[in-house]
Amino acid sequence: QQQVKQSPQSLIVQKGGISIINCAYENTAFDYFPWYQQFPGKGPALLIAIRPDVSEKKEGRFTISFNKSAKQFSLHIMDSQPGDSATYFCAASMSSSASKIIFGSGTRLSIRP
Amino acid sequence: DSGVTQTPKHLITATGQRVTLRCSPRSGDLSVYWYQQSLDQGLQFLIQYYNGEERAKGNILERFSAQQFPDLHSELNLSSLELGDSALYFCASSALGTVNNEQFFGPGTRLTVL
Numbered sequence: 001q002q003q004v005k006q007s008p009q010s011l012i013v014q015k016g017g018i019s020i021i022n023c024a025y026e027n028t029a030f031d032y033f034p035w036y037q038q039f040p041g042k043g044p045a046l047l048i049a050i051r052p053d054v055s056e057k058k059e060g061r062f063t064i065s066f067n068k069s070a071k072q073f074s075l076h077i078m079d080s081q082p083g084d085s086a087t088y089f090c091a092a093s094m095s096s097s098a099s100k101i102i103f104g105s106g107t108r109l110s111i112r113p
Numbered sequence: 114d115s116g117v118t119q120t121p122k123h124l125i126t127a128t129g130q131r132v133t134l135r136c137s138p139r140s141g142d143l144s145v146y147w148y149q150q151s152l153d154q155g156l157q158f159l160i161q162y163y164n165g166e167e168r169a170k171g172n173i174l175e176r177f178s179a180q181q182f183p184d185l186h187s188e189l190n191l192s193s194l195e196l197g198d199s200a201l202y203f204c205a206s207s208a209l210g211t212v213n214n215e216q217f218f219g220p221g222t223r224l225t226v227l
Contacts, residue, residue: 032213043115043203043218044156089156095213100169101146103156 004092006104014112019077021107023090026071030092035064035075036103038087047088048075080111116140117219119204125225131192134222138185138206144168145187146207146216147179151200162187163210191224199226 005024013019023033034049050057050064050073057064063076077084087108093101116139126132138145147159149172158171162181173179176194181187191198201223205216 034215036218041220043117043205043221045115045218046215049215093213100158100161100171102158105155 004090004102004104006090006107008107009105010108010110012110012112013080015080015082017080019080019084019109019111020074021088021090021109022072022074023104024070024072025092027092027094028071029094031095032093033064033066033073034091035062036089036091038089038106044089077109082111082113085109085111115217115219117204117206117217119219119222121222122220123223123225125227126194127227128194128196130194131190132194132224134189134191134202134204134224136187136189136204136206136219138187138204139217142206142208142217143185144207144210145181145185146205147187147189148203148205149200150203150221156203159189168210194226196226199224
């Protein structure tokens with residue numbers, strides 16, 4: 001019940017295309033869903049996050065779509081650029097005092113020029 | 114640069130040994146989190162400290178322990194090391210006590226156990 005399943009494991013997209021990464025969770029107590037971006041040799045960095053009271057959040061070319069009933073959320077990268085090539089992790093956490101965060105397995109995204 | 118520093122950058126040691134990883138959070142952040150990243154296990158939350166006290170525990174082995182000092186820096190101690198402990202260890206910090214806010218990750222310590 002604590003798992004966050006992420007797909008695909010790797011993704012190749014042409015420059016200018018749309019990159020889509022999907023995540024699914026089981027525990028309905030999760031109430032915070034961040035996406036982290038990690039470049040080789042660096043630590044992850046928060047890209048965008050959403051709470052379950054909204055169905056979509058957009059920041060520039062990055063959009064999170066959230067489907068509470070299906071317990072799924074996804075990251076869309078519009079007009080994908082070579083600089084977006086990185087590993088992306090979705091995550092889920094609970095806002096309880098004993099909170100902890102569960103990460104998906106990661107998606108390695110490559111944008112072809 | 115996230116403002117979180119970790120030392121050392123690389124560590125090579127032998128099975129059965131003990132090592133200490135150090136983390137300095139961003140100025141003003143009270144929470145420190147430790148993560149293990151390996152190829153087969155992905156990014157695993159280990160433990161969180163908030164203002165010197167343990168706040169949350171994840172998949173941390175009994176051979177591992179951590180603490181946060183009064184100056185808010187944190188150390189992760191790994192003992193009786195096994196080959197499978199080879200991984201990247203990240204520290205992250207945040208201003209608040211819960212994980213439902215942005216965490217800033219350090220550059221990581223790469224541990225190799227031979």
